[in-house]
Amino acid sequence: MFRLRCPTANGTGHPLRLGPGALDVLPALWRPEWRAAALVADRTVLALHGPAVLRHLRRCAPAIRVYEVPPGDRHKSAATWLRLADRMLADRLGRDTCLVALGGGVALDLGGFLAATFLRGIPHLLLPTTLLATVDASLGGKTGINRPAGKNLLGAFRVPAAVLADTALLDTLPAREWRGGLAEVVKHAVVADAALFARLEHEGRALRRPGSLDVPTLARAIRVKLDVVARDPFERGRRRVLNFGHTLGHALEAATGHRVHHGAAVAVGMAVEAELAVRLARFPAADRDRLAGLLAVLGLPTRHACPFERLLPHLEVDKKRRDGKVHLALPARLGRMAGGRTGWTLPVAPSELRAAWETRAGRTGRPA
Ligand SMILES: NC(=O)c1ccc[n+]([C@@H]2O[C@H](COP(=O)([O-])OP(=O)(O)OC[C@H]3O[C@@H](n4cnc5c(N)ncnc54)[C@H](O)[C@@H]3O)[C@@H](O)[C@H]2O)c1
Ligand SMILES: [Zn+2]
Structure with missing residues (x-):
């Protein structure tokens, strides 16, 4: 225990x-x-x-x-x-x-x-x-x-x-709920624990079975959130890193009338936001590919056929600026988030988001 x-x-x-x-x-x-x-x-x-x-x-x-x-x-x-x-x-x-x-x-x-x-x-x-x-x-x-x-x-x-x-x-737990939770474990690994990421890769497909994560691995995933919350209990800055995959994920859930499960939507969101991270936060392309690979091995989707226009109304665009940008928490590499000096998010133009969404849609990988 x-x-x-x-x-x-x-x-x-x-x-x-x-x-x-x-x-x-x-x-x-x-x-x-x-x-x-x-x-x-x-x-x-x-x-x-x-x-x-x-x-x-x-x-x-x-x-x-x-x-x-x-x-x-x-x-x-x-x-x-x-x-x-x-x-x-x-x-x-x-x-x-x-x-x-x-x-x-x-x-x-x-x-x-x-x-x-x-x-x-x-x-x-x-x-x-x-x-x-x-x-x-x-x-x-x-x-x-x-x-x-x-x-x-x-x-x-x-x-x-x-x-x-x-x-x-x-x-x-039903398999769908288990897989959904796995997406959050992967998120915690990307945000702050590269060793946890490697451990998940090592276990691979075996993790698809409900209840298959061992207690030390669960504890690592928990520690990531506890550390972030300890440094920012009232969500003034750093806690935004936990939104990785969620800005696009929430938009996909809303655009599909919540027919896509939260965890599946977050998996797609992470895959697409990782594309953006490669372009905007120097996230290594090899890390992006490892992330998409791990999600697929765990039975999670990495793309969705939903047209970008349907997501757009559900993205929180900064309306104070004419070129209204979306603020995303993006990884700099596996285990570390970008933007420590700028409030832990980076501004992304909707045109860049569209390009990343459409790049992923064209890639191979499990659809949601
Ligand atoms: N407070 C926070 O910081 C925080 C963080 C993330 C998510 N949330 C919230 O959590 C909610 C989603 O939680 P969730 O994914 O646990 O969903 P949930 O509570 O809806 O549970 C999912 C399904 O699993 C069933 N279930 C639960 N435990 C089971 C078990 N042991 N065996 C069999 N079936 C079981 C439930 O009946 C339900 O149908 C959302 O409302 C979200 O906003 C809150
Ligand atoms: Zn979530």
């Missing part, structure tokens, strides 16, 4: 436990002043792993209430947030309640936001059950819900009391 400490803005940090059986430490982390547990859980995860989680909770929480979150990003909504908050109020839960969020990024973001707002804030624990939530959504203190105007537009920074990432729970 890995024991990590997650840095927090106030400098104290909180514990993270990673590995099979991480849930066993729940009683040791449970505080005597927490008189009730509000388990806010993804419905699918509850069906698969609820009995095991409840068994652990019964060993420490004097009272337990369970609140289901229907699966899917559209349920990370104001409606679900209000419905669960009202139920918790009807159940007369007080400030001595610890909210336990169980599931992927949806249940964790929603649960964290509930914890931040319920009775002006109650403590919470995060129990991630997807690869993405393990290496990304459970880290860094961002919580929130979606609005029709966009994703994650209402939220709060709220640090959990602890993160318990029991990797045994990842074995039941």
